[in-house]
Amino acid sequence: xxxxxxxxxxxxxxxxxxxxxxxxxxxxxxxxxxxxxxxxxxxxxxxxxxxxxxxxxxxxxxxxxxxxxxxxxxxxxxxxxxxxxxxxxxxxxxxxxxxxxxxxxxxxxxxxxxxxxxxxxxxxxxxxxxxxxxxxxxxxxxxxxxxxxxxxxxxxxxxxxxxxxxxxxxxxxxxxxxxxxxxxxxxxxxxxxxxxxxxxxxxxxxxxxxxxxxxxxxxxxxxxxxxxxxxxxxxxxxxxxxxxxxxxxxxxxxxxxxxxxxxxxxxxxxxxxxxxxxxxxxxxxxxxxxxxxxxxxxxxxxxxxxxxxxxxxxxxxxxxxxxxxxxxxxxxxxxxxxxxxxxxxxxxxxxxxxxxxxxxxxxxxxxxxxxxxxxxxxxxxxxxxxxxxxxxxxxxxxxxxxxxxxxxxxxxxxxxxxxxxxxxxxxxxxxxxxxxxxxxxxxxxxxxxxxxxxxxxxxxxxxxxxxxxxxxxxxxxxxxxxxxxxxxxxxxxxxxxxxxxxxxxxxxxxxxxxxxxxxxxxxxxxxxxxxxxxxxxxxxxxxxxxxxxxxxxxxxxxxxxxxxxxxxxxxxxxxxxxxxxxxxxxxxxxxxxxxxxxxxxxxxxxxxxxxxxxxxxxxxxxxxxxxxxxxxxxxxxxxxxxxxxxxxxxxxxx
Numbered sequence: 001x002x003x004x005x006x007x008x009x010x011x012x013x014x015x016x017x018x019x020x021x022x023x024x025x026x027x028x029x030x031x032x033x034x035x036x037x038x039x040x041x042x043x044x045x046x047x048x049x050x051x052x053x054x055x056x057x058x059x060x061x062x063x064x065x066x067x068x069x070x071x072x073x074x075x076x077x078x079x080x081x082x083x084x085x086x087x088x089x090x091x092x093x094x095x096x097x098x099x100x101x102x103x104x105x106x107x108x109x110x111x112x113x114x115x116x117x118x119x120x121x122x123x124x125x126x127x128x129x130x131x132x133x134x135x136x137x138x139x140x141x142x143x144x145x146x147x148x149x150x151x152x153x154x155x156x157x158x159x160x161x162x163x164x165x166x167x168x169x170x171x172x173x174x175x176x177x178x179x180x181x182x183x184x185x186x187x188x189x190x191x192x193x194x195x196x197x198x199x200x201x202x203x204x205x206x207x208x209x210x211x212x213x214x215x216x217x218x219x220x221x222x223x224x225x226x227x228x229x230x231x232x233x234x235x236x237x238x239x240x241x242x243x244x245x246x247x248x249x250x251x252x253x254x255x256x257x258x259x260x261x262x263x264x265x266x267x268x269x270x271x272x273x274x275x276x277x278x279x280x281x282x283x284x285x286x287x288x289x290x291x292x293x294x295x296x297x298x299x300x301x302x303x304x305x306x307x308x309x310x311x312x313x314x315x316x317x318x319x320x321x322x323x324x325x326x327x328x329x330x331x332x333x334x335x336x337x338x339x340x341x342x343x344x345x346x347x348x349x350x351x352x353x354x355x356x357x358x359x360x361x362x363x364x365x366x367x368x369x370x371x372x373x374x375x376x377x378x379x380x381x382x383x384x385x386x387x388x389x390x391x392x393x394x395x396x397x398x399x400x401x402x403x404x405x406x407x408x409x410x411x412x413x414x415x416x417x418x419x420x421x422x423x424x425x426x427x428x429x430x431x432x433x434x435x436x437x438x439x440x441x442x443x444x445x446x447x448x449x450x451x452x453x454x455x456x457x458x459x460x461x462x463x464x465x466x467x468x469x470x471x472x473x474x475x476x477x478x479x480x481x482x483x484x485x486x487x488x489x490x491x492x493x494x495x496x497x498x499x500x501x502x503x504x505x506x507x508x509x510x511x512x513x514x515x516x517x518x519x520x521x522x523x524x525x526x527x528x529x530x531x532x533x534x535x536x537x538x539x540x541x542x543x544x545x546x547x548x549x550x551x552x553x554x555x556x557x558x559x560x561x562x563x564x565x566x567x568x569x570x571x572x573x574x575x576x577x578x579x580x581x582x583x584x585x586x587x588x589x590x591x592x593x594x595x596x597x598x599x600x601x602x603x604x605x606x607x608x609x610x611x612x613x614x615x616x617x618x619x620x621x622x623x624x625x626x627x628x629x630x631x632x633x634x635x636x637x638x639x640x641x642x643x644x645x646x647x648x649x650x651x652x653x654x
Contacts, residue, residue, distance in 0.1 A: 002348045004551040008043050102147055102154030103608055108132050111153065134188075138181045139163060150564040161412050231283055232289040236296055240279045243303055247272050250303075253310050260313060271302050353630050368623040466605040476587050485613035489518075519612040520561030523619045545552070554648075555582045557621045581646070585615045589646060591637060601643045 055063060066085050069076045086092055108128035115135060126134060132153055136146060145159040155163070166542050247268055254264045278295050318325075453461065453476060461484075464477045494624070518524070559578045576594030580587055583604075590611050592600040602611045612619070 024418070099157050103157055104155035104156075104160045105152045106160070107152050110517070111135070134181055134184060136163070137184045138177050140180075230286075232292050236282050236292045237279060239296055240275055240282070240299070243275050243299060246253075246303060246307070247275070250310055253314065256317075257310070257313055258317060264310060266310075267306055271306065273297065274302075275299055310343075349632070351634070356630055361625075364622055364625065364628060371617075371623055373619075402512060414572065438607060452476060456480070462605060462608070475584070481588060481608070482615065483611050485608065486607075489613055518610060519580075519614065519619070520559050522561070522624075523558060523612070523614070523621065526620055527614050527618045553584070553618070554631065555622075556580070556629050556631055557582070557624075557627045558629045558633070559621070559624070559627055579622070579637060580612065581634055581638075582616045582621075583618060583648060586611050587616075589634075589638065589643065591641065591643075593637075599641050601638075601641055603644065603646075 019191070064086075065083055068082060069078045070081065108131075112128040112131050116131070129148065131621075141163060145156045153328070166224045215257045217604040251265070253267055254261055254268065259266065278299065282292065303425075373597070456477075461477050465474060465481060466479070468474045557580045559580075560575050561578045562575060576592065576597075578590075579591035586604070588604045590600075590602040590607075593604075604611060616622065
């Protein structure tokens with residue numbers, strides 16, 4: 001079979017011969033008794049043995065099995081397949097890791113045996129690790145090119161080859177290495193000597209430090225032993241002192257009692273003497289812990305019993321006074337509740353005041369815009385009206401001219417008829433001249449008015465204003481009354497020189513009028529200028545339209561002013577306040593406050609001659625920033641000055 005032409009059969013026979021040769025004599029004797037059969041298991045075992053022998057001879061650290069080809073043919077390698085298997089098995093990553101790390105490694109002893117014959121005698125006497133370190137330092141290798149382990153040294157890739165090339169036997173190089181080695185050994189031994197000296201100094205200082213703290217340690221130990229021995233005593237002392245404090249508190253509690261006060265005081269003094277006696281004994285003598293606990297327990301029990309007695313007496317005494325105390329507590333709670341409600345009420349009032357101020361400012365801006373629009377519209381109306389009046393006047397002039405011409409023609413015709421001697425002639429009624437358009441319009445407007453107040457007297461108008469419940473009639477009377485006041489004050493302003501002369505003559509009324517001002521100049525002057533420019537008067541309520549009370553809002557204002565008598569004085573700086581309450585469009589109450597003068601309180605219906613006659617629209621107060629105030633601010637001043645309560649016409653009872 002060894003000479004068979006079949007390669008497979010021949011290979012099997014050769015392997016069998018080799019396996020028989022490798023068997024021991026005993027196994028040959030055992031196998032010689034029976035026919036040797038080559039099985040698959042024996043063949044696998046033989047192959048595995050050969051493989052392990054090869055691996056041991058190569059000195060490999062690990063094994064990876066690679067399939068060289070997909071056809072299972074011997075001595076055939078497919079590069080792509082092999083590389084794919086190496087990538088999948090992680091071999092390439094391992095090689096990269098070894099390349100980045102320290103792939104070359106060797107034992108200290110191996111390097112010592114390898115290079116001790118080349119190295120000088122000064123190095124061969126060292127141990128293996130020191131020999132390697134001295135050798136590396138001598139040849140000038142950097143510390144990052146190698147690392148020392150416990151038994152091996154690790155090299156960066158290619159660094160071991162460089163090291164081996166440097167250490168090759170060379171006479172010139174060897175002398176240089178010997179010189180460097182000697183220098184390095186001297187430096188290394190000097191560093192070791194320095195480290196040893198520093199270690200000895202450190203040890204010496206440590207011994208000195210511990211020696212200096214020996215007293216502290218002894219003191220601490222003695223203190224611990226003393227505390228352990230006397231701890232029950234000073235704890236008992238602190239407890240007894242606490243009992244003395246309790247007894248002083250009990251004495252204060254006993255002072256509140258009305259019955260059995262003397263008996264309880266005597267008991268407290270007796271217990272206090274016993275506590276002080278035990279306290280002195282504990283401080284002066286060393287007593288066992290059992291005796292200390294027993295004495296303290298007896299005293300504590302006596303104090304507890306006496307405390308219960310005092311508390312029961314106080315409880316009995318408290319029962320009698322619970323009603324009064326409960327009433328006092330209830331009163332305190334009610335007072336606190338009222339105070340809290342008052343604070344909440346003030347906070348709500350402040351919030352409402354802030355909201356009202358913001359509303360007033362928004363309303364002022366809105367009214368200012370409306371006033372500007374209304375003024376522009378009035379200007380347009382005045383221009384249109386003046387143009388219409390001019391047209392009407394031209395038309396009236398033309399009509400009057402025609403009427404005059406007709407009258408002259410008529411008279412001429414009559415004279416001619418008389419001169420001709422005619423006895424009878426038709427009576428021609430003279431045509432009445434037409435009146436102007438303005439007079440006709442005034443008559444029509446007067447006919448459309450619901451209330452004709454032109455013939456009413458001043459007293460009648462004021463009585464209606466003060467007593468009437470008819471809102472529509474009341475408003476009409478107000479309009480007529482203030483119209484007459486405006487006429488009166490306009491006439492009075494024209495004759496001011498006569499009034500001043502009367503005041504100078506000593507008239508008390510004239511003096512008062514000279515010092516009193518119906519409204520500040522900031523209000524009167526613009527209104528006077530507007531009236532001079534023929535500004536239209538406030539429109540009356542059209543007839544047939546019902547006037548509601550809600551149409552007359554209550555608004556309050558405050559304006560600074562200066563009295564007329566002080567304006568003539570040089571450098572005047574004093575300033576007063578003018579308060580006004582408008583019920584709808586007309587003033588209802590007025591306050592004049594001035595430093596150093598008595599405040600003046602004026603009410604509509606009584607003091608109309610001294611009050612502002614202008615309407616709210618004419619004063620322009622709604623357009624003055626900061627002039628409008630809250631109702632509470634006006635009412636506080638009015639009540640403080642003793643003003644009478646104000647009843648709105650809408651709230652009057654019929």
